Amino acid sequence: MNSYDFSLVEEQDPSVAEGHRVLYDREVPFEIRNQTDPNDPSQELGTLEAIKVKILIMGEEQNPLTLRIELTSETDLFFHFNHNLDEHGFRQVQEHQKLMVDFPEYPNVLIRMLNNCIKEPHSHLAVFVIEREGLARLDFIQNMEYKFVELLSCNFIASPEDVIRAHICFRYNTLKSRLSLVQSRLQDIESVIKVKNPSLLLQLSKASTSRSGMK
Template sequence: MAELTHFDVASIDEMDPSIADGYRVIYDREVPFELRLHEANAPQQVGTLEAVKAKVLVLGDEHSLQSIRVELSSEADLFFHYMHVIDEAGFLAIQEQQKLMVEFADYPNVLIRMLNNCIKEPHSHLAVFVMKQDVDARLDFIQNMEYKFVELMSCHFIRSPEEIVQHQITFRYNAVKTRLNMMQGRLEDVNNLVKLKNPSLLLQLQKSTTSWGGR
């Protein structure tokens, strides 16, 4: 039996550089985003709809929350990586500016609820990500009220430094490679078992695989 078959899948996640500094992941899903490029002195244009992986992380527990970080990445573009990092002092400024009716401790749950709404009700709840030509970007959560669009909340993002992007790409590459090795090891185990118990069935399976591969 291949050694990697026994590899604990959870240990792959433990290699995630996002949690290397003490943060823990509380949300990790693909969310439909409208991606827009903002150019100075140019009219705002409709963006492209893409699936963006949104990861919400927290530092500290619910009774002593120290910091919140939201990471955005994309399977379509490995070099797409943005972060929104905020502590309580930074949140208070946003709370006053945007007239938010939630406290810092509730902010992660509010973010998660809005992201989930964009997944469940994409026609009425929109996530618009506006990227500027520099490192800055903005995520607007917008609700379509039929007669008008209402901006619910806005979050400031920055493009991640090249070093962080490289660490993330390395992690994703190694994670995929490890899972592939695990599946190949598992396939080898199944082949050996079927070969032992029913060799003719194995031949049928191999022929079937070859015929599918030739299509």
């Protein structure tokens, strides 16, 4: 019953509400730079954070109609940015950045770059620059030892308040369901131990009480 309830919560993910499918969902190290004030030189300094990156597509994986990237943070519930692109918009990006891939290959290119940032964080960098009026930019940069080379840049916008609210509610309900599952499993284990070895249950209870007291 608990597993069924949890699956229902997953189906309520706002990210897939419009029919999108998740291709990628991982935490990636980002350097966050806040450049809301271009006259403040201190804003050039970035902070390293683990940002959850979710890549979704509408349509078939080999021939997507649209692509969306969602960025969220576990340390800031209101951090929510998105990047949306269809084939027409991609052509402009392709021409401007001189990309040698077509739109169907774009999701895999992004996934490969994100994975490189996880596996080789010293040579592959993801720099997220927050600008004014809810605009932002994600730059993929490679450290070539003698210089930094910008590989790809993606424009982002801050998500509307109602979208952020929906995602916060979803994350809260997901954690609540997981907690319920863990508590239910713990009760099952306690019931088994109580029958098989009551003294062990008493010992575990005392140990738990002792650790709580130390806190």
